[in-house]
């Protein structure tokens with residue numbers, strides 16, 4: 001009897017240690033071991049509705065119609081080797097976790113959705129009621145989605161998606177990034193911020209560090225639009241993830257050159273690649289034109305091989321980096337918080 005009791009205690013401790021030591025990601029179907037998540041697309045969209053936060057409402061599209069249109073594009077990349085797909089559409093822009101769960105079930109792919117507010121385009125996608133929230137009040141909303149699931153679906157976010165405008169951060173956008181910091185420290189979710197140029201990227205990293213969050217919890221989304229590549233190296237050396245997410249049929253050569261530069265500078269281990277493609281737009285006839293997610297597999301990978309990138313380099317970019325970036329893990333800043 002006594003030995004059984006000890007065996008149970010031992011198994012519980014062993015189980016806990018194993019769970020704690022293992023990186024995991026959060027998909028719309030629950031947690032998945034990060035090292036089993038394979039090849040990723042780290043920034044794509046399946047549905048986006050641009051009507052604006054104060055006009056958006058359920059019923060602007062028929063889910064069955066959307067599934068019919070979108071499913072073949074997902075199957076296409078699954079066949080090419082993509083196992084994990086990050087859907088970056090935020091709330092008030094058409095985030096639909098239940099749609100994503102249907103698509104994940106149909107394809108057996110890992111799909112991630114998000115929590116957070118999208119402040120870019122001068123707050124068009126923030127409801128007026130949210131404009132007066134404090135960082136703490138915002139964070140409470142987002143943390144609740146992590147703890148209990150999004151809007152009664154039980155589906156948890158796999159990352160924090162926020163967005164700021166291209167100039168110096170406004171006070172409201174600083175509030176959003178502070179809310180993201182609080183949420184990260186409570187949940188371990190990585191912060192993917194639609195940013196663009198270097199100026200607001202570095203300002204956000206500073207706000208995060210002041211709030212006690214390490215830059216490795218920050219994905220600089222649309223870093224591809226910063227013309228000075230040395231800025232990407234600088235941010236990567238601080239630990240931030242550099243998202244080159246504008247891959248398309250016409251810029252494969254340019255992306256390869258940028259990757260060669262980043263490899264030469266020793267920061268290939270911080271780079272993420274995606275197309276920012278898709279998506280079904282409810283405002284358009286049959287969802288409008290859908291841009292597929294295939295350039296990475298059909299054009300970029302062969303070009304990387306032609307340009308001396310090893311199998312290991314390619315694995316770093318497409319598997320190891322996203323698995324580390326999106327792992328649910330609290331990343332505290334090393335430096336002391338200035339606000340203390």
Ligand SMILES: [Zn+2]
Pocket residue numbers: 043044045088276
């Ligand atoms: Zn996007």
